[in-house]
Amino acid sequence: MTALRRPLALTLILLLILACFFAPFLWIVSNSFKPQLGIFSDVTPISWRTFLPLEPVLDNYRSLFERTNILRALLNTAIVSVGQVTLTLILCAMAAYALTRIKFRGSQVVFVVILLTFLLPVEAMLVPLFQVVSGLGLANSLLGVMIPWIASPFGLFLLKQAFEELPRDLEDAARIDGAGHVRTFFSIILPNVKVPLLTLGLVTFLFSWNSFLWPLVIAQNPDIQLIQVAIAQQGSPTQLPNWGETFAGATVATLPLILLFLVLQKYFTQGMAMSGIKG
Amino acid sequence: MAQVRLVDLGKTYDGASANTIKGLDLEVADGEFLVLVGPSGCGKSTTLRMIAGLEEPTAGEIWISDRRVDGLEPRERDIAMVFQNYALYPHMTVAQNMSFGLRLAKVPKAEIRQRVETAAETLGLRDYLNRHPKALSGGQRQRVAMGRAIVREPGVFLFDEPLSNLDAQLRGQMRTEIRRLHDRLSATTVYVTHDQVEAMTLADRVVVLKDGRIEQQGSPQELYDRPATRFVAGFLGSPQMNMLSGEVRQGALDLGGGSQLALSADRAAPLEGRKLDVGIRPEAFRLAAPEVAVIHGRAEMVELLGATSLVHFVHAGQACTALLEPSEAPRAGQPLHLGLSPDRISLFDADSGRAV
Numbered sequence A: 001m002t003a004l005r006r007p008l009a010l011t012l013i014l015l016l017i018l019a020c021f022f023a024p025f026l027w028i029v030s031n032s033f034k035p036q037l038g039i040f041s042d043v044t045p046i047s048w049r050t051f052l053p054l055e056p057v058l059d060n061y062r063s064l065f066e067r068t069n070i071l072r073a074l075l076n077t078a079i080v081s082v083g084q085v086t087l088t089l090i091l092c093a094m095a096a097y098a099l100t101r102i103k104f105r106g107s108q109v110v111f112v113v114i115l116l117t118f119l120l121p122v123e124a125m126l127v128p129l130f131q132v133v134s135g136l137g138l139a140n141s142l143l144g145v146m147i148p149w150i151a152s153p154f155g156l157f158l159l160k161q162a163f164e165e166l167p168r169d170l171e172d173a174a175r176i177d178g179a180g181h182v183r184t185f186f187s188i189i190l191p192n193v194k195v196p197l198l199t200l201g202l203v204t205f206l207f208s209w210n211s212f213l214w215p216l217v218i219a220q221n222p223d224i225q226l227i228q229v230a231i232a233q234q235g236s237p238t239q240l241p242n243w244g245e246t247f248a249g250a251t252v253a254t255l256p257l258i259l260l261f262l263v264l265q266k267y268f269t270q271g272m273a274m275s276g277i278k279g
Numbered sequence B: 001m002a003q004v005r006l007v008d009l010g011k012t013y014d015g016a017s018a019n020t021i022k023g024l025d026l027e028v029a030d031g032e033f034l035v036l037v038g039p040s041g042c043g044k045s046t047t048l049r050m051i052a053g054l055e056e057p058t059a060g061e062i063w064i065s066d067r068r069v070d071g072l073e074p075r076e077r078d079i080a081m082v083f084q085n086y087a088l089y090p091h092m093t094v095a096q097n098m099s100f101g102l103r104l105a106k107v108p109k110a111e112i113r114q115r116v117e118t119a120a121e122t123l124g125l126r127d128y129l130n131r132h133p134k135a136l137s138g139g140q141r142q143r144v145a146m147g148r149a150i151v152r153e154p155g156v157f158l159f160d161e162p163l164s165n166l167d168a169q170l171r172g173q174m175r176t177e178i179r180r181l182h183d184r185l186s187a188t189t190v191y192v193t194h195d196q197v198e199a200m201t202l203a204d205r206v207v208v209l210k211d212g213r214i215e216q217q218g219s220p221q222e223l224y225d226r227p228a229t230r231f232v233a234g235f236l237g238s239p240q241m242n243m244l245s246g247e248v249r250q251g252a253l254d255l256g257g258g259s260q261l262a263l264s265a266d267r268a269a270p271l272e273g274r275k276l277d278v279g280i281r282p283e284a285f286r287l288a289a290p291e292v293a294v295i296h297g298r299a300e301m302v303e304l305l306g307a308t309s310l311v312h313f314v315h316a317g318q319a320c321t322a323l324l325e326p327s328e329a330p331r332a333g334q335p336l337h338l339g340l341s342p343d344r345i346s347l348f349d350a351d352s353g354r355a356v
Ligand SMILES: Nc1ncnc2c1ncn2[C@@H]1O[C@H](COP(=O)(O)OP(=O)(O)O)[C@@H](O)[C@H]1O
Pocket: B013, B014, B016, B020, B038, B039, B040, B041, B042, B043, B044, B045, B046, B047
C-alpha cells in the first residue's frame, strides 16, 4: 500500500507543479483564439472557460499576419538567433580551447576577468553597449543585435569544463600523429564535446529568441524588429492593446522554441546535468 | 632504422623548484629494446616525452639517427608513441584511429588500407576494425594503440607504461606480444615502466632511473647479479633482496646475531672495519647442517608458491626471506639453518649505498 501511495502523492505534487507552469501558457494559447470581449469576460470566475476557447475564432491570427509585419520579425529573429548561436559556438569553443590547452602567461587571469563580466547585469551595460555598437555603425542592423552577446562567459565556462574533462593524452596522441592545434581542435576535440556544444547552442538560441530589452534599444527601425519587440509594440501608442492579437503573436513566437526543445530535449537535460547548472 | 642519443639532457618544469631530469646521457642502439625503469615520479615519462617532442628539454640535445631533433615537431622525429591510457580517439573506429596519422601525412588511400590491414592482422584486430574504442576490452584497446604506432612504420617506438591498466594475466600475455612484435619488426624501442618484472623480461638493456639521474644501466642479468647501488639492488627482483647490516672484522663478515661469513683475503682486506649493507637474494640461501650454517633462526611463516617456498625469518632484528625447495622447507615455528656462499652476496657502503 505505502509503496503505491508514495508515488501517487509524488505524482500529484508533480502534476500540481506542472499545472502552475502550464496554466499561463495554456491561457495565452486559448485566449489567442477568443475575441477581445471573450478574453475579459472569461477571466473570472476561473473555470474551464478561462482556459478553453469554446467558440474558437481565427480573427486574431488573421489580423496579426495581415496588419503587422510579424513574418518579417520572425525571419529577423531567426537570422539573429542562428547567427548568434553559430558565432557564440565558434568564439567560445576557440577561446575555451586556448584557455584550457595552450599554455601562456596570465591565462588564468584572462579567464577570471572574462568570468567577472558575467556578474554585470545587462541593464547596467545597456547605455555603454549602445554607445559602442552605435559607434561601430551597427545600430539598426541585425549584426548589431547579436554582436554584444557572442562572447559569452557562460559558454566559455561550459566549454572550458568540457575540454578539461578530455584526457590530455588525446591531444598528445594527435600531435604525434602529426596534427597541429587547428587540426586537433576540429578533428579530435570538437567531436568529443558534442553534447556541451549542443547545450550551449540551445541555451544561446533560447536567450537570443527571447531577448527583448537590447533589441528594443538597438533596433528601432521596424524593418529589423525582432519578434518579442514586435509583439510588444504591435498596437499604436494611442490605442488600447489588442490582447487577442498579442496572445496570437506570443503563441506564434513560442512554437519554434517548443519544436526545437522537443527534438533536442535529450541533449539539453544531459548538458545541464553535466555542467552542474540548473536550467 | 634508427638510434637515439640523449646528450646531457635536462628538464626543469616551469615553476618547479628542482630539476626533474639532470644531465642524462644515454644511447639506444639500432633495434635495441631499452627499458627505462624507476619508481613513480623519477622522471621516466618526462624523458620519454622529451624524446617524443611533447616536452621541450631545458638543457642538452636529443639525436635520432644523426639528426638533432630537439626543436622539431613530433611528426618530424620518426617516432610513434603508445600511451598508458591508450589515448584512442573515442569518436573514431579502430581503423580510423590507426589511419589518422597516415591520412594527415597524405599517404595514398590504397597504401593506408594495406598498412592498416597488415597491422590488424598482426595484432588480431581484423574483426574489430569498424568498432569504436568503447566497444573494446582493455587488451584490445591496448592492441589498437600499438596498431596506431605500427602503421606509421617509425624508426623508434616509445612506450609509456603501456600495460599498467591491464589485469595481471593480460599483462603477462601482452608482455610477450610486445617482445615478439619487437623481434619481428626489430624496431628501436624505448619502453618506460615502474614494474621491474616488465623491465627484466622485456629489455635488452635496462636503465634504472632515480630522481632524474641514471642509477645504473646494463643487461637485466648484470643488474640483477651486480647491482651498483643499494637502490638498484632493492628495486630489481621479487621477492626483494634481503638487506642486513654488517661489518668486516679480522677477515670475516659479521652479519650480527652471531653470524660470521668468511671472505677471501683480498676481498676482506680493503673493507676491514667499514660499516656495510649486505644484500642477499632470497634464492642465495640454502639449507645447511647446523654446524656449517651461517644463519640460525626460526621460520616465522612459510608461503608455498608452488615451485618454491618463501620462508620468512628474522635475523638480527631484520625481516628476511629465503626461497627454498618446498620439499626441504621447514614449517612455521621450526628452527632454520641457512648456508650462504660469499660470492652470492652484494656489499654496499652503508653511508653512500654504492657497491664496494
Ligand atoms: N607538466 C608538469 N609540470 C610540472 N611538474 C611536472 C609535470 N609533469 C611531471 N612533473 C613532475 O616531474 C616529476 C617526474 O614526473 P614523471 O616524468 O611523470 O615521472 P614518472 O613517469 O617517472 O612517474 C614528478 O615529480 C612530477 O611531479
